[in-house]
Amino acid sequence: MKLNDTLQFASHSLNSAHSRSFLMIIAMSIGVAAVVILTALGEGARLYVINQFSSLGTNLVIAFPGRSETAGINPGMLIGQTPRDLVLDDAMAVLRSTAVRRMAPLAIGAALVSNGPLNREVVVLGSTAELLAIRHMTMAQGQFLPEGPADAASPVVVIGTKIKQELFGVENAVGAWLRIGDRRFRVIGILSSQGEAMGMNTDELVIVPVASAHMLFNSQNLIRILVEAKSREQIERARKETEEILFKQHGGERDVTVVTQDAMVATFDRILRTLTMAVGGIAAVSLAVAGVLIMNVMLIAVSQRTQEIGLLKALGAPPAQIRRLFFAEAVLLSLVGSVAGLLLGQLGSFVIGQIYPTLPVAAPWWAIIAAFGTALGSGILFSVWPARRAAQLDPVLALARR
Amino acid sequence: MIAFSNVNRDFLVGDQQVHALRDINLTLGAGEYVSIMGPSGSGKSTLLNLIGLLDRPSSGVYKLDGLDVTTLDDEEQARVRREKIGFVFQFFHLVPRLTAAMNIELPLILGGVEVEERKERVAKLLESYGLKDRAEHRPEQLSGGQRQRVAIARATIMHPSVLLADEPTGNLDSATGKEVIRLLEQLTEQGVTLIMVTHDRDNGNRALRQITMVDGRIVGDKRKSD
Structure with missing residues (x-):
């Protein structure tokens, strides 16, 4: 058949x-x-x-304090030292690497934000002007944090659209004063709505200069240093050099973790x-x-x-x-x-x-x-x-x- | 061409040995017209199944055209069946979902014959069996006589040398039955060996050689002298 x-x-x-x-x-x-x-x-x-992840930024290298792997007892522990936190000087030092295009330090804290009788608890980010470009954010109104030395505090704030709506309603917010904690800040810009990216909603952000944030929260710590490499090929070099710089900054201790976004992805x-x-x-x-x-x-x-x-x-x-x-x-x-x-x-x-x-x-x-x-x-x-x-x-x- | 020597066929029914055939010695020549008669359970159908290679003897030798077919494997037996043996059943056994033409075509399909040749041979056979206008009918749309004619056409399309008919008229009225018998008899005139198992004495007596069986033995084997 x-x-x-x-x-x-x-x-x-x-x-x-x-x-x-x-x-x-x-x-x-x-x-x-x-x-x-x-x-x-x-x-x-x-x-x-x-x-x-890619909407978070491209060619990103991220540094954060602490190390995921512990190499036994380090000498610092014997003389009563704990791993050092990341500070602004560390962030500035990273810029010495030729593979790095720009850098944005990130400090974080929670504070009560109020406009007259309206108030709410928000997460306040402290950063610099570079954050806008690194995080691919755009402005709806006004401008982002001013350029200038990272350690210069200034009473200005950039807010997300949702914060703007909740605290100002339909009123014009740009130019208005906003109380954060026990300090007053002038609103200089409103972020355009981009929705959520990795759990961080730009609509609910409140961003102040990093030095101001440090004053607000009475701490010198950074939770992240966001570093943008010059190109895709430079990412690995940027990571290595950032690690080396932070290693030297911390007196020869590897107490900082530096990862590339690619690795996380x-x-x-x-x-x-x-x-x-x-x-x-x-x-x-x-x-x-x-x-x-x-x-x-x-x-x-x-x-x-x-x-x-x-x-x-x-x-x-x-x-x-x-x-x-x-x-x-x-x-x-x-x-x-x-x-x-x-x-x-x-x-x-x-x-x-x-x-x-x-x-x-x-x-x-x-x-x-x-x-x-x-x-x-x-x-x-x-x-x-x-x-x-x-x-x-x-x-x-x-x-x-x- | 068909030669049985000392053929036995035993079945095990429950724990009892049943001798369906005992010591059968039989020789049938080419073109013979043979009827096998006997009461129910006398072994007629078992003998027919053995001849048709649907069953294997428990002991003894069966030679078909000089070839010992009992030693062949399933595959080779199937080929012998396809090429040399045609079956006509009491209940026609047409495939209900296939048309008359396709039922007739079935052995050619199984034999791997080319489509054009198949169509040609089926058309010729339909014509000669008077089934031309019934070609596209399915079995349920055919009368009993037509069904049996389709079955006979199917049995003969491979030009078998042996045609085995098990009660071919058992399910037909007597007029149609006679028609079918005449059709089968015509085939013997063309040199086909016809072996017909029947209960019907009238039909059986028409055969040129009449074998009678009782209890698995051949008790009568007479030839009509004409």
Whole structure:
């Protein structure tokens, strides 16, 4: 029997049992669609996080106090010294590196901000004029912190749109006075709304010069030094040099962690990719279930078509041929089911993408191949037994039944 | 061309040994017209199944055209069945979802014959069996006589040398039954060996050689002298 005829015969018999075939195709396509949609969601989440990171700034190197790895007891501890905090001098020193384009120190604290009777507790950032460019922020109104030496305090403040609305309503805020803690600041600018990026909502920011922040919170600490490298190629050099400079600044102690944003992105990338694969794997279980369903239905088909099998044997079909016929049916079913599932999955991803436009939902190619392969594989695997059973039917008994 | 020597066929029913065939020695020549008669359970159908290679003897040797077919494996037996043996059943055994033409075509498909040749041979056969206008009908749309004619067409399309008919008229009224018998008899005139198992004495007596079986043994083997 020719392959072409085998396929035709198989599709003919699937056609004539259309409700059964239809149900099997549905089971298969739901499984495939589940894999496609879930991995698309996972991949979307991954891309979303990466986008968030890059919206934080490009070519970023970030320094923060403390070290993630501890190298036993350091000499400082013996003479009663704790690792030093990052201070403004450290930040200024970083600019000595030729790989660094600009730098923005970051101090942070919480304070009560009030305009007359209206007040609320906010997170106050202390930084310099460079923060605007490094963080890719834009102004809606007025201007950002003035250029000038980082250690010069001045009573000016830049606020986010939400803070502006809550404290000033529709009034003009630029030029108005705002009380932060026990000091007065003049509002010189309002940030344009950019939404949330890595948990920091620019709409709810209150930014003052870093020296003013230090005065406000009575501390000299920086929580971060944001460093922008001159180019993508310079990132690693900027990181190394920043580390070296801070090492020297801190009297030969490596008590500062310097990471590149790329490294952080890579970590998240890895975590989310693993998550996507795990979720896809769980969805693939439904494919195995669909496979068992195919086996079950094929077994029913074999017993329903006992007579036909007996007849085919009497007409001279060898056992291998009978096996191939049932095999072809399973393959056709899982093929159609997989294709339908892929279409369903793409449609589902598209719909989700429409509902959550910020999420770049798209199934990765490996998930599509894996879903397709698993569906086809389980369909074939689970048809082996029914096909064998059909092939081993005793023709005399098969034909005697009516 | 068909030679059975000392063929036995035993079944195990529960824990009881049933001797369906005992010591069968039988030789049938090419183009013979043979009827096998006997009461139910006498082994007629078992003998037919053995001849048709649907079953294997428990002991003994079966030679078809000089070839010891009992030693062949499943694959080779299937080929012999396809090329040399045609079956006609009491319940027709047409595939219900296939049209008459496709049912007839089935052995050619299994044999891997090219499409053009298949269509040609099926058309020719439909014509000669008077089924031309029934070609695209499915079995349920055909009368009993038409169904059996389709089945006979299917059994003969590979030009088998042996045609095995198990109660071919058992499910037909007597007029249609006679028609079918005449059709089968015509085939013997073309050199096909016809072996027909039947309950019907009238049909059985038409055969040129009449074998009678009781309890798995051949108890009568007479030839009509004409």
